[in-house]
Amino acid sequence: MSTSPQEHSGWTRVAPWILLAVILVFPFILPSRYLLRTMVNIFFFAALGCAWNIIGGYAGQLSLGHAAFMAMGAYPTGLLLLGYNVPPWLGFIPGVVVAVVMAFLLGHMVFGLRGPYLALSTLAFGEIVRILLLHFRDQTGGSLGVTIPFKGTDAWKLQFASEQPYYFICLALLGLCLYVTYKVHGSRMGYYLQAIKENQDAAENLGIDLANNKVRALMISAALTALLGAFYVSYFYYIDPDSVCGVDLSIKILLVAIIGGVGTVWGPIIGACILIPLTEISNYLFGSGRAGASLIIYAIILMLVILFSPRGLIALLPGGERSYRHE
Amino acid sequence: MTNQGESANGVLLELQRVTKSFGGLTAVDNVSFSVLRGEILGLIGPNGAGKSTIVSLVMGVYQPNSGDILFQGKSLLKLKANQVVEKGICRTFQVEKPLLNMTVAGNVLIGALLRTADRKEAREQSRVIIERLGLGKVGHVLAKNLTVQDRKRLELARALATRPTMILLDEVMAGLTPTEIDQSLRLLRKLREEGVTILIIEHVMRAIMNISDRIVVLDYGKKIAEGGPKEIAHNPSVVEAYLGKKGVRNE
Numbered sequence: 327m328s329t330s331p332q333e334h335s336g337w338t339r340v341a342p343w344i345l346l347a348v349i350l351v352f353p354f355i356l357p358s359r360y361l362l363r364t365m366v367n368i369f370f371f372a373a374l375g376c377a378w379n380i381i382g383g384y385a386g387q388l389s390l391g392h393a394a395f396m397a398m399g400a401y402p403t404g405l406l407l408l409g410y411n412v413p414p415w416l417g418f419i420p421g422v423v424v425a426v427v428m429a430f431l432l433g434h435m436v437f438g439l440r441g442p443y444l445a446l447s448t449l450a451f452g453e454i455v456r457i458l459l460l461h462f463r464d465q466t467g468g469s470l471g472v473t474i475p476f477k478g479t480d481a482w483k484l485q486f487a488s489e490q491p492y493y494f495i496c497l498a499l500l501g502l503c504l505y506v507t508y509k510v511h512g513s514r515m516g517y518y519l520q521a522i523k524e525n526q527d528a529a530e531n532l533g534i535d536l537a538n539n540k541v542r543a544l545m546i547s548a549a550l551t552a553l554l555g556a557f558y559v560s561y562f563y564y565i566d567p568d569s570v571c572g573v574d575l576s577i578k579i580l581l582v583a584i585i586g587g588v589g590t591v592w593g594p595i596i597g598a599c600i601l602i603p604l605t606e607i608s609n610y611l612f613g614s615g616r617a618g619a620s621l622i623i624y625a626i627i628l629m630l631v632i633l634f635s636p637r638g639l640i641a642l643l644p645g646g647e648r649s650y651r652h653e
Numbered sequence: 654m655t656n657q658g659e660s661a662n663g664v665l666l667e668l669q670r671v672t673k674s675f676g677g678l679t680a681v682d683n684v685s686f687s688v689l690r691g692e693i694l695g696l697i698g699p700n701g702a703g704k705s706t707i708v709s710l711v712m713g714v715y716q717p718n719s720g721d722i723l724f725q726g727k728s729l730l731k732l733k734a735n736q737v738v739e740k741g742i743c744r745t746f747q748v749e750k751p752l753l754n755m756t757v758a759g760n761v762l763i764g765a766l767l768r769t770a771d772r773k774e775a776r777e778q779s780r781v782i783i784e785r786l787g788l789g790k791v792g793h794v795l796a797k798n799l800t801v802q803d804r805k806r807l808e809l810a811r812a813l814a815t816r817p818t819m820i821l822l823d824e825v826m827a828g829l830t831p832t833e834i835d836q837s838l839r840l841l842r843k844l845r846e847e848g849v850t851i852l853i854i855e856h857v858m859r860a861i862m863n864i865s866d867r868i869v870v871l872d873y874g875k876k877i878a879e880g881g882p883k884e885i886a887h888n889p890s891v892v893e894a895y896l897g898k899k900g901v902r903n904e
Contacts, residue, residue, distance in 0.1 A: 517759075531738060
């Protein structure tokens with residue numbers, strides 16, 4: 327299982343840099359609005375998948391309610407901008423703080439549970455937040471949601487007529503999520519999360535504080551997810567409880583990570599590169615009248631991945647095995 | 654090294670009138686005994702006598718209904734397993750619990766990371782332990798692909814990596830060949846020389862009689878005897894617990 331230096335020096339070593347260069351110049355060579363929006367979508371879901379992966383992949387604690395953290399980032403940012411003209415790059419802070427505090431509380435409540443019970447309680451958590459957003463309609467706009475008016479390009483408010491700035495902001499957010507994941511992966515906490523995923527009893531009997539490590543992982547994950555929620559509202563100018571706090575969003579987030587490769591730094595990127603274009607193709611083929619068609623496609627992909635590469639598609643790539651840590 | 658909080662007679666671990674019942678079943682019934690620093694104490698008894706329950710009580714998996722458990726003079730009650738490990742007691746599991754998708758080296762590394770956050774140092778410490786337990790050849794094998802014997806060794810290796818003052822061994826020799834048992838006994842003696850106190854649960858009588866300084870015998874949750882190996886072997890109630898009393902326990 328050890329890797330020789332020769333293996334590293336192949337194309338797998340240069341490829342990422344070439345890819346990064348292409349991504350950086352892409353908006354200038356091919357400034358198609360549609361393509362750029364698709365790319366932003368890929369970056370965005372890859373970043374969400376990374377954030378989810380920290381708790382769901384590395385620690386193996388399945389969260390089906392991650393959209394709630396996104397809503398916690400999106401709503402305060404949107405409402406502060408709308409009501410008080412607070413720019414999103416400041417307005418995201420309260421949302422992230424709320425998400426981290428909620429992650430702390432939620433973690434201490436549910437991490438005593440294991441397996442399906444944990445998954446169900448996180449699902450319930452997401453639904454509770456969604457229903458609260460619907461209920462307090464005086465503050466949140468209820469099912470009508472929050473619409474941010476576009477008043478021309480204004481960098482202060484992160485409002486841009488062109489697509490390029492969003493492209494680079496989202497790319498930077500993805501970079502941040504990758505960096506945090508990479509840091510967690512290499513840290514003692516990363517090893518501990520992996521041990522927790524493998525066997526909680528064994529982990530605890532090696533001196534690992536289960537609750538502490540799981541809650542910390544969830545807090546990191548929630549902070550990143552809320553930050554992405556703040557980007558969402560600044561990018562789409564519209565949020566409602568279903569679009570930022572729906573179960574299907576939570577599912578899509580974890581699919582990105584699971585299809586790409588759970589417990590790996592790069593897996594969610596691969597997942598997003600597969601899922602998002604396929605969603606676009608299905609929307610094109612079946613039209614908005616059959617919006618559910620993309621869900622069928624997700625289901626088919628998920629089944630194929632589970633059957634043929636249960637650890638995620640990254641395992642099939644040359645050198646992909648190295649993404650997983652076994653040591 | 655001075656041992657603050659440790660009583661003068663060198664008691665490291667002390668169970669004081671510990672009782673634990675599950676519903677109507679009293680698994681551990683008013684049991685008291687001490688483990689002295691540096692000794693090897695055998696804990697024996699027929700199946701269901703409460704041996705593993707005692708390990709779980711020490712580790713904080715269960716809380717006793719009454720009684721107290723002291724380690725270096727301080728109560729272990731209310732501590733979680735990971736806190737007990739931090740204090741210097743580590744256990745092995747009767748049914749091994751390896752981290753299946755990690756290598757042998759990775760499993761041991763997780764243990765070593767408890768005392769040092771430095772990956773390099775932890776790796777070096779695990780390497781030494783792995784060699785010592787004869788796992789060198791399978792260091793890069795995933796734990797799920799190990800033989801039962803190697804899994805048993807891995808349990809012990811991982812526990813040692815946490816640098817315990819005391820280890821609780823729950824049937825680490827089950828399934829080993831006589832030669833392997835001899836190797837294990839040598840290793841345990843060596844560990845004791847290095848200052849590790851050992852509480853060992855074992856069904857392999859030859860091993861336990863051979864290695865224990867003292868033996869505590871449990872039956873139906875009660876302590877029925879305590880003493881040196883020879884004493885225990887000839888104790889009538891121990892013989893009765895294991896073999897039954899003629900004409901009385903035939904039902």
